[in-house]
Amino acid sequence: MLGLGELELKVMDVLWSSGEPMRVRDVLERLAGERRLAYTTVMTVLDHLHGKGWVHRSMTGRAYSYRPARTREEAGANLLREVLDSSGDAESVLLHFARSVSDRESEVLRRALDRGRES
Known part of the structure; x- marks a missing residue:
């Protein structure tokens, strides 16, 4: 993720997969295998x-x-937002991205856009 180093991302992965607050020792134990x-x-x-x-x-x-x-x-969505905001041409980035999505991902995006129009 943008702005995170390799070890920071591994620590975040541990915290995200835990679902509960963790002490330093808990995180260290989960990282011990690596x-x-x-x-x-x-x-x-x-x-x-x-x-x-x-x-x-x-x-x-x-x-x-x-x-x-x-x-x-949320972190992934924020990363996408940062990429779009810093690209200088968000429309081109979105078009390139749209061509790269799977059929399943395309359907998820369509449903989300349809829900956005309804509200």
Whole structure:
């Protein structure tokens, strides 16, 4: 995702798949299978994500618990919005994208647009 490094994205994946707030140690344990990370590394990544507005944190006992500030789907939609806003030619980007979608994705977009017209 735009604005996230590789480890930040892995941490966000852990938080998104959890569905509940997690402490640094919880995130570290979920990441343990991929590569050996230090507790302080994960703590620093979560602190950076908090500073960037990607996670909310609250004190649980003597440690912070972290949860995503937005769902994975909202983050994806925000990324698309950023791409369109920064492209200089949103219409061309949308047309290229429309040619790349599957039949299923096309149907989902059509239904969403139809619902938008009804409201």
